[in-house]
Amino acid sequence: METRRRHNNQHFRRSEVNIMLLGGTGEGKSASGNTILGAEGIFQDEFLPEAVTRICQSEQTEVDGETVTVIDTVGLSDTNQMKITEAQTEIEQMLRRKNLDVFLLVIKLGHVFTKERSAVVQWIKDNFGEKFFQHTIVLFTYGDQLSVPIEDYLSKSQTLQDLLEKFSGRFHVFNNRNEDRSQVTALLHQINRLMMINENRRYTKKDYAMAQKSLLRNNCLNEAAKGAAAGAAAGAAAGAAGGAFAAKAGAVALTLGKGALIGASGGAVLLGVAACAGVYFLARKYIPRDVSVMQDEPERERLIRAAHRY
Template sequence: MDSVSVLILPEQREDVSQSEAGTAKAEAGFRIVLIGKTGAGKSAAGNIILRERIFRSALSSSTVTLECQKETREFEGQALAVVDTPGLFDTELAPREVVSELTRCISFAAPGPHAFLVVIRPGRFTKEEQETVKIIQKVFGESAAQYTLVLFTHGDDLEEEGVTAENLISENKALREFINKCGDRYHVFNNREKKDATQVRELLKKINTMVQLNGSTYYTNEKFIEVEKAIQEKVEKILRKHPHFTPREARIKAERKNRFIKSALAVIGSGGAAAALGVGIEVAAIGAVGAVGGPVGLVVGLAVASIAVALRREACKIQ
């Protein structure tokens, strides 16, 4: 079967010096962010995509991803960077931890993701999950929905029951409407066939088609642009201090620790926290029609506002 064509984006061809030629190949691929509820199978999906058991996963929700994790591997000559995130609806994390992980997720995905994969386990589509697109838009921006694709895990369970994904969607109005918000884009993973490259290949084709429909570019906005600036500044500092580092090694360190993340966390302990709390209450109000209310709404709102305040602070410094 033919392999997926490697999509090299116009912005990825520019400004590649000879010293960075070794990292250019790694940039000619997709950045993918996994989002979903605990127990949906995000980590397992990440392992299938990267063809390696690298993200910690479990069949039960007793094992929870509490930190964002980014891993990069090659698939048929194409670099894939996958960002695994904590469950969107977990309330185990304190507000500061949520801010830390969301900002880290944005930093890991900079200069912007090619796809947000909303991971759902068939038969467990909840009211909380119905609000996932709203949360993605609240955190990453309104246009992020154009880069969103639903990934069903445990398709093998459906096969055992003689049910197809099409059956599942047609018989569930809420799920059908949710898929529609994601541009009617979805894919199914068979978790028992982890070594089957075909399902990964087909997923990448769908992501490639989605990216091309979006102008052959990844998703970005002012937020990601500012974060990328912060990362590039940190990379330069690291390379000056540690000349033996490769640009890629410096990038990995810079994504985990830069002025954007530091500034966002500082908001929690400053006057900005009050403004953040106000936005948190605003987001909680959305819960009147869905699951973004209560503690989840407050925490997500606090995180979003903290990030916004941090970006304003950094923008003022630059000016």
């Protein structure tokens, strides 16, 4: 049985490896891309406080007989909404041309893992979905700054331990100042082991589309909740104001106050209905019908009805 499994794994081995680098600004993504490619200056890696890589850049080389494609992406720490939208669009276009074998989540050693860095990981997870965890290796950079073994360093950070647990403990350390190619060979061996675990199933444009669909659905439901809360607050405020006016104005004004209260409540209901209707039609517009994105039509209609009920 073991011999047969080993034979199958060898059968699954590819001669082409597609890698995407992800992470915050200044973590060392571009420098790591240059290290993998074995050349300086292909990806710009100047030490600057803002992202250098525009959005996505793809380069290819041959390493140890394997064709390796490296895709560098914009730093996600300080990107505005326009840049994020552009990043989503370019990543989708990139995935139409190449499916991915592995994501390298790049993290710089020596810095505290702040809430901002955690938010970057969360953004990546939200946009790439649960399958992101199956195809990812954490790549620690600036390994030359370590004064202790990496295991000792990680043992002192519960946050990093929790992060690595999400990726089944997979990590690698780069010293981007070291020209020794053995660290690249070791990384490619680890990537090949991960590919075998995944039975050579790549992360595809369909996986990304499904993740984006889920993200859109959650955003729609969140907006519906906000709209309903705003409608309830507006109705309560209008009703209180009408009641105070009626108390001062007497019996005739009381009648008017009741009318105002009813009108305000009706307005609140209409506001809530409008918010839910907006979500309903937004879902119909943006939840795609393409069978390559949706599993089946009933699933699409279920999502729309769920948004409508909300």
